[in-house]
Amino acid sequence: MWSDKLKLNKQLVRSVTDAGYLTPKEIQAKSLSRIIGGQDMIGIGPEGCGKTTTYILGVLMRLKYGVEEAPRALILVPDKERVLAVTEQFELLNKNDTIRVVSLYAAPGIEAQMNALADGADIVVATPDRARAIYLKLGLNLNKIIIFIVDDADAIVKQGLQLPVNELANSITKCQHLVFTEVLHGKLEHMIDPFMNAPAIIEIDDLGEAKAEILDQVLYHVPNFRTKINLLNLLMQDEEVFTQTLVFVNTRLTAEKILNSFTHSLKKQAAILNPLFFESPGFENITDFKEQTDKRILIIANELQGFLDVSDVPFMIHLELPDEKETFIERIIKRQDEQETIAITFATDIELGTVKKIEHSIGHKIPVDELPENLVVANEEKETAKKKVTPKPDTEMRGEAFHEKKESNKKDYNFSAGTKAKMNKKKKHG
Template structure:
């Protein structure tokens, strides 16, 4: 009798389960997470959310684009729960109006199934409009430090009910000079509160600030300090001057338009931003907008909205917007100039390769910028791969004024490395044979020919023999 064959049944595939369930969020927040399509927490969310839900103070080292808004936002909303009273119970501080607006949008999305009231406060809003925003009662305030202090000082904002304080991008806030306002706010906020500080980098000044108000903080670090995201490829193009940089950029963007679909270009100076935009428009690259400090608030927000919506292919910006742009599908970040602060390189290229997507970054460097490239490589702990210039590009001749400026910068860099270095552009030291006439203040050469000393000063030539000078014809 044959033994019957029992079929081996494959286990049924279980339905996908959101790993956010492990955080035991309330139903409103869990529904929002599901509606936003979140299924698996990012590393910073896995580490930070349980600690914040447990009531700990937190020191977080996380770059933009790692999901840190939800990492502090979900515990904040879980604690605040529902609309209550008139005065805010949670405060989030951010360095720029653009980031304040984006944080507000994200927190509103996370709290979409609650009745919590959010308000964004930043420069550019009139006093009447701000008073109206606050008059109806508020639960969560997202603000720049300066504007929050201004409203508190004017008696338009009461902070005595604040139970949660978040500092986002603390290093950037200190770079922008907000330390005095932050410290004044720390003095007036209730002592009994939960605090969290997030920063992309952890320089000494940020550590010092954290020690002033975090109590026994838990430290969360999701990547090495000042290291670019692994999803971002990096290339270095060496170019002799700005004209060659522009030529290479135009060539790269026209050679593969599909790949270069949404491009963010950073430059250090506002005139350079305008020059880049004009050059790209002339090359008919596509819609180009600029973003810098001379643009009004409405123009800046409009440029960012158009770029985010895909109406603009290229956005050219100064570093003022480096951390204020939240677009998940930026294909390329271009560092037209080496940033003034090396940390800004990481912040710049953090605009691409977000949400697990692949991104690309290129950086141009003239001979005068090579020294800065070495410092950036030391900061990010990796060399930047060097790419050859495109085949059709012939480096242009460097204009005399630009060449002279580069020479000065190189001299300055060499003097920083070696204080004894004397280059082409340094304070002249008089040779021994050059003397200063103490009576007239003029320079003259001293030459000894026999017993005669010849003195030259301009076109006048005098000689002395013994103590009797005579004037030559």
């Protein structure tokens, strides 16, 4: 029960039970005492695990009543839809009429939101850019903030909203910081490290039940798109292993760019499914590609509509993840009597959230393999162009791809043992 395990007050116990939450979820059982105690914390878990309810209960327990002239809790979320959803959840669980919640998001007439703040607010739920804009107009008083929360933090990073988050955090003298996310990666750590104070990390790894048998999977965690291209070129040089490969990107324009990025010898062995330009080598359907022997690489745009029969091709590489995770899942489900296929995914930091959603949907972890030792790792910023990419020593437990190479992996592409065995089998019998 809520009162026995988490010591919620009677009013909140009544609110959560009336809302249908009869017992705490795992993240609430592990986090609420830390939040109520004032500790900085990072909560990591899949969508639906209870992250939002966790911090809402924590905020309501800490605020208790509303008497201050300025907000005491600031909650940042990625977009208007999330602002409204979090505000609605506060209205569902907050039975204390003295605690006032104000929503801030991009909308015509910023003055109306500033007036709402002036009328009194205890909790502000906002997008980072709108909160910053109103703060700069002196409409958002941060002097009384005791809890600063960043929710869906990975989505905030994906949208490039790190600067307003940092500016708002730096404008608060002292408070508790809470960050909730589906995945913790380097870009997100870079955003939150300046303001987090020795945070506890609570991770919920609930994959759910496996819903179907899937193809063998390999995940490469790479720093940027340029490195993806370098990795693709490197892998495709092995003609004995990669006898036929489908390469998925998001648009036909990107497909053309990938084709043109290949070395001269590789370009002669590659084609595009329904190419954008007339002069580009291509096929009208996958069946024609499977039945011929001149081309061994087919680049396919995710934007193409309709069912694609990707069966019986030895390798499938997702250079870019499709917008809809269902598209990816459809491709990796194993069909009866299907030839063994290895599905390889390249993912940057901002794509790891999508990977997590896929893992949660299929009920399987996608194994992370080390990057090849001879891969050229491109750097996005000029000032770090000559620096070698090295990992943080404490990030290996989260599946970081850039950890020290094992001796046994020095002379290969660093696939896992099971994957290597399947590849060797393809060499002999393919």
